[in-house]
Amino acid sequence: MNRDEALNAMSSDVPAERLESARYLQFWAIPADIPQLRSFLQAESVGWISRSLKSALARLGDAPEQEIDLEDYLQDDGTQSQEVSALARARIARTVVHELEPIVGAIQYYASREVTDYSSSRTASQVNRMARLLRAIETLGRVSGTPRIQKFDLATLIAKLVEAEQVAAEIVMKVEGPGRLILSSDPDLIELVLGNALRNAAEAINEVLSHGSVAVVYGGTDRDFWVTISDNGKGLPTGSSERLFDVGTSTKEGHLGMGLALSIEATRTLGGKLRLSGTAQGARFEMNVPDGVI
Known part of the structure; x- marks a missing residue:
């Protein structure tokens, strides 16, 4: 992308395209672009995009950082968003x-x-x-931080993660879902969350079973996408599912207890939700994330 392409893309009806362009202009816009940036900012309704445009204007000396209205960042009840x-x-x-x-x-x-x-x-x-x-x-x-929204194939990402974990843990993982699922989100954050979940499932199996199984099921709609990872490993300690998302909490000796905390934070950044629960045979991890710019 160059500067002219970024300016043209700011007129797109697709928020993800405008966000990508605004982030480019945040660092590469020139003083001659100020009138257009002001116009884009006035018409923009997506918070992340507006803040990138404000940052671009501030960098060009048109609007100091401190002039950004903090009310934009507050909920109606006055609490921090x-x-x-x-x-x-x-x-x-x-x-x-x-x-x-x-x-x-x-x-x-x-x-x-x-x-x-x-x-x-x-x-x-x-x-x-x-x-x-x-x-x-x-x-x-x-x-x-700000998610880096882009289009990618969730099916390909999951296949890559599953293949790597199968080799590392020497287990077989069953995958069920469409052969192709294109969506708009941050693939790096999704990879962090799913990679951690698959690794936890594999470790849970290896601790108690020689022939355990992991099942990965995923899908999506026009609004969101979801991934479920189930294993028949040792399961969760009683009453621990909520506490496991706290920094420093782990069921594994020698672990930092950061994996699940990072996963919940990454999912929260994407506007999604995580759920971890014990089952009759093992544990179940569920992730649901909106498709598109948050």
Whole structure:
């Protein structure tokens, strides 16, 4: 996409196309585009697109960042919207990573030289755990930000994830759904959520069974799409399904407890819902996400 194409696409009736164009103009618009950007902003009704246009104008010096009306970000009852909360979490995560990353790197460097047999030491284990947590926080910032909406084939994405997990876990996963399902969403966030769910299902089976099974069923309508992943593994601890979505909660020894928390945050960013439940034989993961720009 170039600047002229982005300006032309702002007249599209498809919100996803306008969002892509607005994000391009956010960084590449020039002062001569200001009148058109103002016109686009006045006519725009989608929040994400409006904010990208405001950011473009602010970068060009036409409207300072502080002039953006905060009322746009509030619900009718005056409480913060989920969108503002997500943006705040993303900003905090980026700040934490920026401050801690060099510190963790320095600890790894000096510990590897000062601790005898560092690679097999408990010090290395804990430092590596801290580094993984930092990467998880970085991912949290990513999934809490603005979704990168684009068209993709959910069937192809699921097939890729299933194939990779089958090889890694040495199990067979059954997949049921249309051979092609084109939708508009953020494929990276969807991949993060489904990849984590498939990995959890595979691990649950391998802990208790030599020949367990995982079933993946998916579909969609003109408004949304859904994916269900069921396994006959060890299931969930009694009363734990809601708590498992909290940061730091895990049923697996040595895990950070970030996977499900990141999944729920990613799905929330896309305007969707997750449900995790125990069944008579194993566990069931359900995801439902709107098709299109949130």
